[in-house]
Amino acid sequence: MTTKAYLRKPNSKGLSPISIWYTHRHKWFAVSVGISVEPDHFDKETGRVKRTHDSYSLMNAAIEQVKTRLMNHALKLLINGVDPSVEAVSKLYGGKVLSTELDAVNEIKRDTQAHTPPITTTKFDFHKILEIYSKGNQDISVNTTKQYNLLRNNLLKFEEKKSYPLSFEGMDDDFFEAYSDFLLFDLDYYNNSWHKSVGLLKGFLNWAQDKHSVSTVNPRCSRWKSYNEEKDIIYLNLEELDKLYTFNWDDVKRKYVDLFVLACDTGFRISDLFRSRLWRLEDGMIYTTTKKTKGAAKVPITPRIAEILKRYDSDMRVASEQKANKYIKECIDEIGLNNDVTILRYKRKKEFESVRKRCDLVTLHCGRRSFISNCFARGFTETEILEMIGSKDLRTMKRYLKIETEKLVSRMAS
Incomplete structure (x- = not known):
């Protein structure tokens, strides 16, 4: 047939x-x-x-x-x-x-009944299975559940606005092109967000096959191709961090600055900073297991790190990530780090240029970039930096690395 x-x-x-x-x-x-x-x-x-x-x-x-x-x-x-x-x-x-x-x-x-038996259906309910997936489970983090919900919301918006019925068997190349256009141009995504959204969708389809035995998933989905791009690295050098930390902040802004500076001085992600009460402080070092990768991280305790930890009794759950990201931009702007930065972004292979204030691009995650770049500038080897941040992936670490222009010029002149 x-x-x-x-x-x-x-x-x-x-x-x-x-x-x-x-x-x-x-x-x-x-x-x-x-x-x-x-x-x-x-x-x-x-x-x-x-x-x-x-x-x-x-x-x-x-x-x-x-x-x-x-x-x-x-x-x-x-x-x-x-x-x-x-x-x-x-x-x-x-x-x-x-x-x-x-x-x-x-x-x-026919047993004792003379009627025709009901005819069952083999069509899998895409929307019902998607709803189950979006609720997550106890084995995944809150942030991951948020990503699953975002996937569901985007798919439902696409179905409604484009009048494109969703089904497992209908997710072919034409669907992928239409959905990608929706993400890139209707939702104004750029390549990295598009790439992440495609990965989430593929993950859902794999889960539907594994957990719900959905046999009608279109095999073309395994060939979908999306683009990823290197992000422009925004970070603070050692002098800028000193200026930020020593500024006369009020009590409200001080906690946001301290959280950001601690991220820059340790290279820890926000999830690890919020677990500071579990850190082991011993022999002038911070020892911890990173939450995301389960890597063993160890960072020397500097006087500034010790001062910040003492101020909050080693508990850095001083503000939500959302509030910290909002107010740290204001603090960076207040000390004058608000020069224009040209950002290049891409939708597929098409380039888009925009000019942004540097302070508007700073988030807590810039702390990890600042730590890696500043350690490299201080002369730490790549192996030593990987040891401190609890990672073994040199390729991933290099994505966070920014070498200052002045360093290149001075080395070339010497």
């Missing part, structure tokens, strides 16, 4: 209606999709509308919807022990059950 789209003869306007063949045992019947297209925009080999047509995504979605409905009827018959003949599928598609075709089922499954 197979299905394939084909074109009927053009009408007076030169448009050819699209129909679907259902074929089984060398017999066939056809049903109309309800749309027409210029013959030049239709690929006879694949049975799909070409990308040269403005509405190719929606047209191909309509084609897939009819094909899926036909195949679901055929599978219903198979499950009930009935041959999915063209006559039986045709009757089911038209809303009528061919009683003579189902007599065999009655003979096999």
